Amino acid sequence: MDTGTHVVMGLALGGLATLDPAVMESSATASSVLIATIIGSQAPDIDTLLKLKNNAVYIRNHRGITHSIPAVLIWPFAIVALIYPFFPEANLPHLWIWTFVAVFLHVFVDIFNAYGTQALRPFSSKWVALGVINTFDPFIFSIHVMGLFLWALGAHPGYTFLAIYSVIIVYYIIRFQYKRIILKAVKKVIPDASEIIIAPTIKFHQWRIAVTNKHQFFVGRAYKKHVRILDQFNRVPIPKSPVLEVAKKDKNLSAFLSFSPVYRWELDEYDNYYEVRFIDLRYRSNGYYPFVAVVQLDKNLNILRSYTGWIFSEEKLRKKLDIIPG
Known part of the structure; x- marks a missing residue:
């Protein structure tokens, strides 16, 4: 997801954590958890700094090792080690748990983008990209912002974000179902397709499509259930030049x-x-x-x-x- 969405998700997790009795019984724990969830929701994207070096390094490494299984386990220890000295009265196990949730959720939601992550490293370097949620999804961002406003107006943050995340889970299910509908529509248009890539856009009903068959590439768009092919290219093997x-x-x-x-x-x-x-x-x-x-x-x-x-x-x-x- 984009940086703004990760920020509001970190704040939301800090609110959700108020349902944890160990968090609510200590102001030090509550404060440290909120700070930790905000940092944890951003930490895996520290590799964005690689852009300062060059695009090649960034493309090879963004959402790679910083989103891997070892990183998801290491980030919470590093973040807690940074925060805990300022809140020595905080409940350390629960501080770690909520920090872990923030880091894990960051990597987990990135899997649903078309870009994906190498979340299975070191067991596999394959990019895991489910392609059902755009990098910036207006609905997901807006519903988080709405929850934060309700929190600011006095609503209970825990129950507010519990309800919001229940809605988001349903939204994800709808997006998966929508993608399956588009997949069936593409197969009707190109029945001999050997590979079909369907990627979301910022618009709910619009999807990008790239399709391969034995001899050609097809590029198109889908709107609702309708597929339109915009470009076709012959597949030309790369010669030994x-x-x-x-x-x-x-x-x-x-x-x-x-x-x-x-x-x-x-x-x-x-x-x-x-x-x-x-x-x-x-x-x-x-x-x-x-x-x-x-x-x-x-x-x-x-x-x-x-x-x-x-x-x-x-x-x-x-x-x-x-x-x-x-």
């Missing part, structure tokens, strides 16, 4: 390939250089595919410059390539 083999070793393209399951590629030759471009087909927006990896090589197959990330116009991509050192 010296240019492509060198390009695939570039850190930016390598990171792209480690993350993107459905893409097409292009190889263009210019007077003084080659350009290799890989395009993720999952994120079509206004007729443009913004998530790309581009590598430029000279005629001797030395990499001149490269880039991977989100670019929403060709002009911006060219500017990015110009400022990246070769």
Whole structure:
């Protein structure tokens, strides 16, 4: 989920914790738990700082080890070790439990996005992405904010957020059912599909679709039960080209390939250089595919410059390539 949603979820968990008698019997425990749930709801996303280094490192590692099984167990100890000295009278076991719940919930809800997490590490490096909830879901965010307002107005936070989370569970079930309906609709349109990726958008009734069969890629949108194919591309295997083999070793393209399951590629030759471009087909927006990896090589197959990330116009991509050192 997005940072704002994780923040309100941390606050909500602090409110939900008031149902725990051990929390309510001590103001030190209640205060420390609220601080811990806010921090715990953010901690796994500390890897966002990797963006400051470069996109390749960020793409390879975001929602990776910081969202893994060992991390979910380690984060609560680290957070409690940070907070407890300021609240020595707090109930330590219950402080740890609610911190763990905050960290676990952060990783758990991220699994339902299209981006997903490597939550099964170290047992598997596979990305777990159920694709039923958008990274920012207006309903989930709004209902949390509503709960916080009710809390501020004097409502019991524990019962308020218990009711809200009951509603959210029903909402998740509805989203799963909705996705199954879209899946059936896609299979009717493309009966020989070998792989179907359905991703939510910020709009409740609208979904992104990327489909593969033996010979083609299909990109489309679904609105309610209706599927519309917007683009089709022939599947062209990547040849054993010296240019492509060198390009695939570039850190930016390598990171792209480690993350993107459905893409097409292009190889263009210019007077003084080659350009290799890989395009993720999952994120079509206004007729443009913004998530790309581009590598430029000279005629001797030395990499001149490269880039991977989100670019929403060709002009911006060219500017990015110009400022990246070769």
